Amino acid sequence: MTTDILSVRSARAAAAPPVLRGAYRLLFPAGALWAVVVAALWIGALAGEIVLPTAMAPLAWHQHEMLFGYLGAIIVGFLSAAIPNWTGRPAFAGIPVAAAIAWWLSARLALLFSSVVPPLAAALLDVGFFVAAAALAAREILAAGNRNLPMPLIILLFAAANGLHHAETMGASLPAGLAVRAGFSIVLLLICMIGGRIIPAFTRNWLVKAGREATAPAMPNGFDKTVVAGAALALAAWTFAPDARATGPLLIVAGLLHAARLARWSGLRTRTDPLLFILHLAYAWLPVGLVLLGLALSGAALPSTMALHALAAGAMGTITLAVMTRASLGHTGRPLVADGWTVAVYVLVTLGALLRVLSPVLPLDYLLLLKIGGAAWGGAFLLFVLAYAPKLAAPRVDGRI
Structure with missing residues (x-):
C-alpha cells in the first residue's frame, strides 16, 4: 500500500x-x-x-x-x-x-x-x-x-x-510580548540548530574540495551541545522572565558562546564563495543580537530595538535569503554558484540590517534611516523574487522531476 x-x-x-x-x-x-x-x-x-x-x-x-x-x-x-x-x-x-x-x-x-x-x-x-x-x-x-x-x-x-x-x-x-518573544526564540533556536548542522558541513565539504582539508571545521561535538543548551536557557529566560536580573547576563554569555562557535567554522576562508560566506555572515548576527539584547536588559544605554533588529532583520532576514538562494539553485538542478544578482541580494540585506540596527544611535534623521534601511532590506527580498521566481517556476535544468 x-x-x-x-x-x-x-x-x-x-x-x-x-x-x-x-x-x-x-x-x-x-x-x-x-x-x-x-x-x-x-x-x-x-x-x-x-x-x-x-x-x-x-x-x-x-x-x-x-x-x-x-x-x-x-x-x-x-x-x-x-x-x-x-x-x-x-x-x-x-x-x-x-x-x-x-x-x-x-x-x-x-x-x-x-x-x-x-x-x-x-x-x-x-x-x-x-x-x-x-x-x-x-x-x-x-x-x-x-x-x-x-x-x-x-x-x-x-x-x-x-x-x-x-x-x-x-x-x-497574557504577559505583554510573551507570544512574540516565544516565536522569536523558536526561530532563533532553529537557526542555532540547523545552522550548526549545515554551515560547518558545507564549509568542510567546500574546503576539502579545494584541497584545504587541514583548515576544515570540526564536526559538531560536545561544545556545540553546550552552545545550543546555553541558547535555549537564555532564550527561555527572555521569553518567560525578561525582567529577571539573570536574563541579561545569560543572553550575553549565550552570545559569546555563539561567537566562539562561529569562529571555529573557518568562515573567513570561504569569502571567495558568496553562497557559502553569506551563511557565516548570517549566523554572525545571532551572537551580535544576543549580546546587544543582554546588554540592553542589563541596563546599558542601548535601545532594545537595536538587538531585536539585529536578530530579526540581521540573523533571520539574512539566513532566510541565504537558505532560499542555495536551496533554489540546488533543487532546480543548477550549480551552487552565486551570480551578480545573488550577490546584490546579499549586499542589500546586509546594508538594510545594518541601517535598521544602527538607526537609533546614528546622528541622522531616524525615520529617514528607517526608510532607507527598509528599502534596502525589502529590495533584497524583491530582487530575490525577480531573480529566483523564474527558476522556481521552471523545470529542473538537469531533467529530473
Whole structure:
C-alpha cells in the first residue's frame, strides 16, 4: 500500500506544472514578497501615511506578519524541500501544493483585513496552516523512520506561539510580548540548530574540495551541545522572565558562546564563495543580537530595538535569503554558484540590517534611516523574487522531476 501511494505521488509530481512540484517553489517567492509588502505597509503606517485595515494595532500586525507570516512561509518551504531528502520519499506536488499556498495566502489576507474578517476566523486559518504542516511533516518522517522528528514538534511550538499572539491581540490576559518573544526564540533556536548542522558541513565539504582539508571545521561535538543548551536557557529566560536580573547576563554569555562557535567554522576562508560566506555572515548576527539584547536588559544605554533588529532583520532576514538562494539553485538542478544578482541580494540585506540596527544611535534623521534601511532590506527580498521566481517556476535544468 505504501509503495502504491508513493508511486501515485511520483506520478502526480511528473504530471504537475514545475511550479507545483514542491511547496518551496511558491512559498519561497511568496514569503519573500510578503516581507516586502509588510515592511512597506509598516513604514507607511509608522509615518502616518496610511491606515492599515487590520483589527490589530499596527505594530502588533507588523510583528506578527514578519514572524508568523513571512518567516512562517520560509520555514514551511524549507521543510518541504528538506523532507524528501531526509526521507527518500517523493515531495507533495500538484493540488496539495496549490492548496497549501492558498491556505497561507488566505491567512495573510484575513489578518490584514481583520477589521472586516472575524479575528477568530483569521486566527484559525493562520494557526491551522502550521498545525497541518507539522502533521504532514511528522507523517513523512515517521513513515521513513527518520531522525528529524523534532522538526515538526518545533513547528507545533511555533503554531502555539502564533495562537498565543492571536489570543493576546484579541484581549486575552497574557504577559505583554510573551507570544512574540516565544516565536522569536523558536526561530532563533532553529537557526542555532540547523545552522550548526549545515554551515560547518558545507564549509568542510567546500574546503576539502579545494584541497584545504587541514583548515576544515570540526564536526559538531560536545561544545556545540553546550552552545545550543546555553541558547535555549537564555532564550527561555527572555521569553518567560525578561525582567529577571539573570536574563541579561545569560543572553550575553549565550552570545559569546555563539561567537566562539562561529569562529571555529573557518568562515573567513570561504569569502571567495558568496553562497557559502553569506551563511557565516548570517549566523554572525545571532551572537551580535544576543549580546546587544543582554546588554540592553542589563541596563546599558542601548535601545532594545537595536538587538531585536539585529536578530530579526540581521540573523533571520539574512539566513532566510541565504537558505532560499542555495536551496533554489540546488533543487532546480543548477550549480551552487552565486551570480551578480545573488550577490546584490546579499549586499542589500546586509546594508538594510545594518541601517535598521544602527538607526537609533546614528546622528541622522531616524525615520529617514528607517526608510532607507527598509528599502534596502525589502529590495533584497524583491530582487530575490525577480531573480529566483523564474527558476522556481521552471523545470529542473538537469531533467529530473
